[in-house]
Each structure stands twice: as structure tokens, then as C-alpha cells.
Amino acid sequence: MSERAAKLIFWVGTLSSLALFLGLTWDTHRSFAALTHADKLDANVVAGKHVFENHNCNDCHTILGFGGYYAPDLTRAYKRLGEDAVRLRLASPEKAFASSYRKMPQQHLTPVEIDRLVDFLRWVGGIDNHDWPPQDSDTRWKASTRRLVGGAAMSPGAALVSQEACLACHALGNAGEHRGPRLEYVATRRDADWIARYLADPQALTPGSTMPKFDHLSEGQRQAIAEFVASLAEGRTP
Amino acid sequence: MNFKSQRVAYPYFVVALLLFALQLVMGLYLAFNYFYTVPQAVVDVFPFSTARAMHTNLLVLWLLLGFMGATYYAIPEETQSELAWPKVAWAQLVLLTGTGVAALVGFLFGWTQGRPLLEIPTTLDVLVVVGALMFLANVGVTILRARRFTATQGTLLAGLVFLAVMYLFGMPFYENLAIDWYYWWWVIHLWVEGAWELVTAALMAFMMIQLTGVDRKIVEKWLYVELGLFLFTGLAGTGHHYYWIAAPRYWLWVGGAFSALEPLPIAFMLIDTWRSMKDSKRPQPRLTWVYVIGMAVLHFVGAGLFGFAHTLPQINYYTHGSQVTVSHGHLAFFGAYALLNLSFFYFAIPRLKGFADGRYDERGGHWGFWLTSSAVVGMSLAMAVAGVLQTYLERVQGQPYIVAQSPMRFWMLIVFLHGLLVLAGALLIIKHLLTLRPAPARSGA
Ligand code: HEM
Ligand code: HEM
Ligand SMILES: [Fe+2]
Numbered sequence: 106m107s108e109r110a111a112k113l114i115f116w117v118g119t120l121s122s123l124a125l126f127l128g129l130t131w132d133t134h135r136s137f138a139a140l141t142h143a144d145k146l147d148a149n150v151v152a153g154k155h156v157f158e159n160h161n162c163n164d165c166h167t168i169l170g171f172g173g174y175y176a177p178d179l180t181r182a183y184k185r186l187g188e189d190a191v192r193l194r195l196a197s198p199e200k201a202f203a204s205s206y207r208k209m210p211q212q213h214l215t216p217v218e219i220d221r222l223v224d225f226l227r228w229v230g231g232i233d234n235h236d237w238p239p240q241d242s243d244t245r246w247k248a249s250t251r252r253l254v255g256g257a258a259m260s261p262g263a264a265l266v267s268q269e270a271c272l273a274c275h276a277l278g279n280a281g282e283h284r285g286p287r288l289e290y291v292a293t294r295r296d297a298d299w300i301a302r303y304l305a306d307p308q309a310l311t312p313g314s315t316m317p318k319f320d321h322l323s324e325g326q327r328q329a330i331a332e333f334v335a336s337l338a339e340g341r342t343p
Numbered sequence: 344m345n346f347k348s349q350r351v352a353y354p355y356f357v358v359a360l361l362l363f364a365l366q367l368v369m370g371l372y373l374a375f376n377y378f379y380t381v382p383q384a385v386v387d388v389f390p391f392s393t394a395r396a397m398h399t400n401l402l403v404l405w406l407l408l409g410f411m412g413a414t415y416y417a418i419p420e421e422t423q424s425e426l427a428w429p430k431v432a433w434a435q436l437v438l439l440t441g442t443g444v445a446a447l448v449g450f451l452f453g454w455t456q457g458r459p460l461l462e463i464p465t466t467l468d469v470l471v472v473v474g475a476l477m478f479l480a481n482v483g484v485t486i487l488r489a490r491r492f493t494a495t496q497g498t499l500l501a502g503l504v505f506l507a508v509m510y511l512f513g514m515p516f517y518e519n520l521a522i523d524w525y526y527w528w529w530v531i532h533l534w535v536e537g538a539w540e541l542v543t544a545a546l547m548a549f550m551m552i553q554l555t556g557v558d559r560k561i562v563e564k565w566l567y568v569e570l571g572l573f574l575f576t577g578l579a580g581t582g583h584h585y586y587w588i589a590a591p592r593y594w595l596w597v598g599g600a601f602s603a604l605e606p607l608p609i610a611f612m613l614i615d616t617w618r619s620m621k622d623s624k625r626p627q628p629r630l631t632w633v634y635v636i637g638m639a640v641l642h643f644v645g646a647g648l649f650g651f652a653h654t655l656p657q658i659n660y661y662t663h664g665s666q667v668t669v670s671h672g673h674l675a676f677f678g679a680y681a682l683l684n685l686s687f688f689y690f691a692i693p694r695l696k697g698f699a700d701g702r703y704d705e706r707g708g709h710w711g712f713w714l715t716s717s718a719v720v721g722m723s724l725a726m727a728v729a730g731v732l733q734t735y736l737e738r739v740q741g742q743p744y745i746v747a748q749s750p751m752r753f754w755m756l757i758v759f760l761h762g763l764l765v766l767a768g769a770l771l772i773i774k775h776l777l778t779l780r781p782a783p784a785r786s787g788a
Contacts, residue, residue: 108560111567118575122601126578129597133525133590140589141521151518158457158516164392169524169588170664172459175376175391177744178664199383205745206752208386229520235595237587239661239738294743 153225181241183230250278262333292338300331346419348426355412366401377755409684422489494563502541555623572608606647634686641678667730674723702782715768722761729754
């Protein structure tokens with residue numbers, strides 16, 4: 106190969122890739138507004154991003170899959186846990202994770218800082234990033250619930266969940282709210298007995314929980330709800 | 344060593360080596376946190392996040408100081424002239440080391456910009472920029488005054504300017520998280536798969552010319568091809584980090600296709616280095632080649648193979664942001680840039696000390712190389728096992744994060760144990776380099 110040919114490879118290779126990269130960068134900027142719902146990105150969200158950075162959360166937690174891998178990804182934390190549960194974990198991690206083998210520091214966040222972090226996480230939770238991460242994938246939740254709810258629609262547990270308006274606070278499939286954890290997510294880490302005890306007295310198992318007691322129901326009704334919720338986990342036999 | 348001002352490279356190497364040792368201590372603390380339950384009281388004071396900022400910033404600082412020292416060694420040889428301002432080079436070292444120490448102490452007290460790998464607060468960023476400008480001016484003026492231009496030093500300077508300019512994209516506050524990460528990767532990816540590869544290619548070409556006596560024209564011709572391939576694949580290849588950040592879908596195609604080609608120039612560099620060694624007309628200490636070839640091989644394995652393994656979007660969807668990433672990050676950084684620096688130190692220090700033909704007493708040095716390198720490979724493999732477990736349990740099965748981490752803890756203990764060996768090997772290397780002696784007179788023959 107001649108030196109001329111070598112130089113040609115250098116210039117053509119570099120400039121073609123650079124042109125493509127800069128062109129797509131320009132186009133990507135035009136798309137960000139829609140994909141990230143920039144209309145919802147208000148001053149509170151920005152303030153929340155500042156709090157997030159000031160406390161170096163990102164060197165333990167990934168967000169969008171980037172950062173430290175030591176703690177759960179926060180991209181969909183808002184949707185997975187719900188607003189009240191996020192608040193509790195930010196305000197008193199030493200209690201929330203008291204029995205866990207891995208701790209989160211008590212950072213003495215002010216109530217305002219917690220509000221802004223919640224705003225930030227709510228906004229991030231809504232962005233359109235091709236449904237990553239897979240464990241929080243909306244499509245996957247919906248598919249598994251459709252299957253189960255279809256089969257279990259007549260089950261006493263399902264009826265009680267609807268009667269007791271759990272979905273005023275919890276998400277399930279397409280429906281519900283994000284104050285407490287998504288019920289399918291609850292099912293991935295709790296068994297029916299635990300859930301039944303939790304329904305009787307949430308505070309006993311999660312100090313600081315804002316979920317109301319369901320002690321007006323009978324033990325059998327609570328067990329029925331618990332078995333329905335536990336059955337929502339993918340791959341677990343009801 | 345032919346020029347007096349080259350001597351300023353040595354203190355750069357010494358500081359770099361000491362920071363390397365400190366980096367490893369922090370790495371051990373990180374791995375410890377993974378398999379052992381550190382009590383809340385300790386987590387409140389010295390959390391994982393602080394140690395991680397220190398581990399990664401120490402890494403970047405020592406590698407960059409090593410590159411700068413290497414440049415101050417190489418430029419006088421390439422231009423056949425003294426450095427323009429040796430005293431400024433000293434001041435720059437003091438400034439950058441001071442800034443680094445201030446950043447590390449600041450992290451302990453929560454003074455941080457809070458973005459992974461770019462935690463240095465903006466105030467200190469300004470000092471880093473001042474240091475970088477002092478450096479580039481010094482090198483640039485030396486080249487201009489000497490009026491002797493070579494492709495090798497052109498590449499080196501281009502790589503360094505590219506590196507410095509990219510740093511600027513990491514400094515502002517971005518309101519939109521997606522745009523923030525878009526430009527974060529202009530720093531991180533365009534460094535390790537762009538600018539730093541240029542610096543590597545230039546320093547390797549420089550060492551090959553000096554070590555082997557192979558014709559400069561041939562080395563520099565292949566240098567153009569290598570650079571062309573690096574930049575062709577690496578620039579658009581940045582897209583392999585844009586799959587899941589809320590960017591348009593075409594990045595899955597562009598990032599996947601271009602980055603899948605990234606191993607090619609690295610393989611090319613390996614073959615090129617191997618051929619230069621075979622064609623070498625000058626005998627060299629065995630350890631010098633052990634390092635240079637070791638670097639070319641582990642660069643290819645860590646960056647090329649481990650990088651390729653998770654670069655296609657179909658795979659990256661499941662492995663993204665898991666211990667698989669950490670495994671690749673360690674083997675790539677060590678194989679490519681830690682070993683490049685150590686290779687250069689072994690090349691330059693004997694010459695700086697004026698040993699005849701750059702020959703030195705190799706005893707002890709081989710242990711350091713093999714212990715450190717095999718321990719890093721073992722550590723990366725243990726991380727890879729943890730990563731595959733995580734990918735399967737958390738990403739495929741859908742177990743919650745903290746549940747899926749539980750069986751990974753055993754493998755993080757294995758990581759820690761390998762880390763102890765990495766530290767032991769690195770201490771051997773550091774001691775050997777800092778107390779290098781001339782080669783013993785040859786007995787018999
Ligand atoms: C004593 C040996 C070492 C141990 C035990 C160790 C351990 C660790 C751990 C546990 C992490 C945190 C990963 C996470 O966020 O979960 C980490 C991060 C990192 N370490 Fe090390 N490390 C060691 C040596 C090194 C060396 C020699 C290098 C480079 C030459 C290096 C480069 C990095 C990088 C680049 C990261 C950030 C990784 C990423 O963001 O994916 N480490 N290390
Ligand atoms: C010497 C060169 C390289 C170094 C030092 C390096 C280092 C790293 C590091 C530290 C990360 C983690 C960054 C973070 O998220 O904190 C990373 C991510 C990544 N690297 Fe490399 N890399 C190199 C070359 C390559 C090559 C050649 C490829 C592809 C063929 C590649 C593919 C990837 C991919 C796909 C990721 C993203 C992983 C994820 O999604 O979490 N890397 N690299
Ligand atoms: Fe990359």
C-alpha cells in the first residue's frame with residue numbers, strides 16, 4: 106500500500122464517520138423534546154436533578170443504566186415503587202432497609218429536596234427509551250397481567266382487590282395509580298403469607314408505611330387477596 | 344535520553360504510580376461493599392458512592408499524568424529539540440496533582456458534581472483546563488519552534504487536543520437527563536475509543552521506531568490506516584451508548600453496526616506490534632516486549648472481544664448497566680491504558696536514568712507483570728460471571744434488583760480476592776520501576 110492510499114483511508118474514514126455522527130446529533134436534538142416529554146420538564150424537575158447530583162446518588166444507583174451498579178436502577182423507580190414508597194425510602198433509608206444486606210445512607214434530605222427528587226423521578230419514569238430496563242418493561246407487565254387477570258377474573262381475590270379499591274394507590278396492568286408499588290412488582294418479591302400479614306398491619310412489617318390497614322376484612326379475605334397478588338408474578342405458579 | 348528537558352517526565356511517572364496504588368485500595372473497598380454488609384453508621388460517613396468517585400477519578404488522573412509524562416519524554420526526541428518551557432511542565436504537574444488531591448478530599452465532604460466519572464466540581468474543572476492549556480501550549484510551542492513535523496507527533500498532538508476539547512462537553516449542567524448522557528459519552532466514549540486510541544497509536548509508533556529500528560516511513564504509513572479505522576468505527580460507534588437514553592431508534596442500527604467494527608483496528612494494532620517485534624533489528628530486554636505484547640493482547644481481549652460481546656442492541660438490552668459492563672470496563676482499561684502507561688514507563692525510565700542501551704535489571708519485574716495481569720483477568724472473569732447471573736435473574740427472569748444480587752455476592756468475594764493479588768502485583772511493579780537498576784554485567788557469553 107502506498108502512503109497516498111494510507112492517507113486517503115485516514116481522511117475518508119474519519120470524515121465520513123464524523124459527518125454521519127454530527128448529522129445524527131443534529132437530528133437527535135430535534136427528537137429529544139418529544140421522546141423525553143420536555144413539556145413536563147419544568148423547574149421542579151430541574152431542581153430535582155440538582156438534588157440528585159448534589160447527593161451523588163448516581164455513584165450507587167444507575168439511571169438510564171449509567172452510573173454505579175451497587176443499587177437498583179432508578180429509571181422506572183417511580184413507576185415501580187410509587188410516590189409514597191419512594192418518599193419513605195428517601196426520608197428514612199436506615200429504617201426502610203434495616204433488614205437488607207445492603208444499605209443506603211441517611212442523607213438528611215429536607216422535605217423540599219424530597220419533593221423535587223420525586224418530581225425528577227416521576228419525569229424520568231415517563232420518558233420513551235425503547236422500554237428499557239427489561240425488568241420494569243411496561244409491555245411485559247401488561248402481558249403477564251392480561252393473562253392472569255383473564256384467567257382469575259372470577260377469583261375471590263381479584264374481586265376483593267377491585268372492591269377494596271387497591272388500584273386507587275397501586276398500578277396493575279394498564280390501570281391504577283402510582284402511590285404504592287405496582288402489584289406485579291410486589292409479587293416478584295413477596296409471598297402470599299407475607300402479603301396477608303401486611304394487609305392486616307402494614308406498619309408492623311414496614312414502619313412508616315402509608316398504606317391503610319385492611320383489618321376490617323376477615324383473615325380468609327386477606328388470604329384470598331394475598332394469593333391473587335402473589336399469583337401475578339411471572340413464572341411463579343399461583 | 345538525549346535532551347535534558349526530557350527529565351521532567353520522571354516526576355510525572357512517580358506521581359502516576361503512587362495514585363495507581365491508591366486507586367486499587369479504593370477498588371478493594373468497593374468490592375468489599377458488595378459481599379459484606381457494611382453497617383449503616385459506616386455507610387453514612389464513607390459510602391460506596393464516595394469511594395467509587397475516588398477509584399475512578401484516581402484512575403483517570405494517573406493515566407492522564409502518565410500520558411503527559413510520556414509526551415514530555417517523546418516530544419524532544421521527535422522534534423530533536425529541548426522542551427520550550429521545562430519549568431512550566433513542573434508547575435503543571437504541581438497544579439494538576441494539587442487539583443486532584445483537592446478533588447479527592449472534597450469528595451469525602453460531599454463536594455461533587457455528582458455525575459459518574461465526571462464528579463470533579465466545576466471550580467476545579469477550571470483548574471484542570473488551565474493545566475491542560477499549559478500542557479498543550481508547551482508541546483505546541485516546542486513543535487513550532489523546532490519546525491520538524493512527523494506523523495507520530497502530529498497524531499500525538501491531535502489526540503491530546505481532541506482529548507482536551509472533549510473534556511469541555513462534560514462541564515456544563517444539562518437540564519435534560521437524556522441530553523446530559525448524550526454529551527457525557529462525548530467525554531467518556533470519545534476518550535477511550537477515540538482520543539486515547541490516537542495517543543496510544545502515537546506512543547506505540549514512537550516506541551516501535553525507537554525499540555526496533557524499523558523504518559519510520561513504514562511505521563507511519565500503517566499509523567494512518569490504523570487511525571482511519573479507529574475514527575471511522577469509533578466516532579459513529581458512540582451510538583452503542585444511545586440505545587436506551589430516549590434517543591431515536593436509528594441509533595440501534597448505527598451504533599450496532601459501527602461499534603461491531605471497532606475490534607478491527609485493535610486487532611490491526613496487535614498484528615502490527617507483533618510484526619514489528621519479529622522484524623526488530625535491535626535486542627531489547629525481554630520484559631519490554633512482555634509489556635508491549637501483553638498490552639496489545641489484553642487491549643484486544645478487554646476492549647475488542649469483551650466490548651463486542653455486549654455491543655449489539657439485542658444483547659445490550661439485557662446486559663446494559665450490569666456487572667457485565669464492569670467486567671469489560673476493567674479488562675479494557677487495564678489492558679489498553681494501564682499497560683500502555685506501564686510499557687512506556689519501562690521504556691523511558693532506564694533511558695532517563697542513562698542506562699546503556701536502555702537495558703535494565705529485569706529481576707522482579709516479570710513477577711509484577713504476570714501477577715497483576717493474570718489477577719486482573721481473573722477479576723474480570725469473576726465480574727463477568729456475576730454479570731451473567733444478574734442479566735439472567737434480574738433482566739430475563741424479572742427478579743427485583745436486590746433479590747438478584749444475593750447470589751452474585753459470592754462472585755464479588757472472588758473479585759475481592761483477585762483484587763488483593765492485583766494490589767500485590769502492582770506494588771511489585773511500582774517498587775521495581777522506582778528502584779530500577781542497570782542490567783547486571785553479562786556473565787560468560
Ligand atoms: C484491586 C483491584 C480492583 C478492584 C477490586 C476493583 C473493583 C471495582 C468495583 C467494585 C467497581 C464498582 C463497580 C460498580 O459500580 O458496581 C469498580 C469500578 C471501576 N473500576 Fe475498578 N477495581 C480494581 C482495579 C481497577 C483497575 C486496575 C482499573 C483500570 C485499570 C479499574 C477501573 C475501574 C473503572 C473504569 C470502573 C467504573 C466501571 C464502570 O462504570 O463500568 N479498576 N472497580
Ligand atoms: C480501550 C478501549 C475501551 C475502554 C477503556 C472501554 C471502557 C468502558 C467502560 C469503563 C464502560 C462503562 C462506562 C459506564 O457506563 O460507566 C464501557 C461501556 C461499554 N463499552 Fe467499552 N471500552 C473500550 C472499548 C470498547 C469497544 C471497542 C467496544 C465495542 C466493540 C466497547 C463496547 C462497550 C459497550 C457496548 C459499553 C456499554 C455497556 C452498557 O451498556 O452498560 N468498548 N466501556
Ligand atoms: Fe463506547
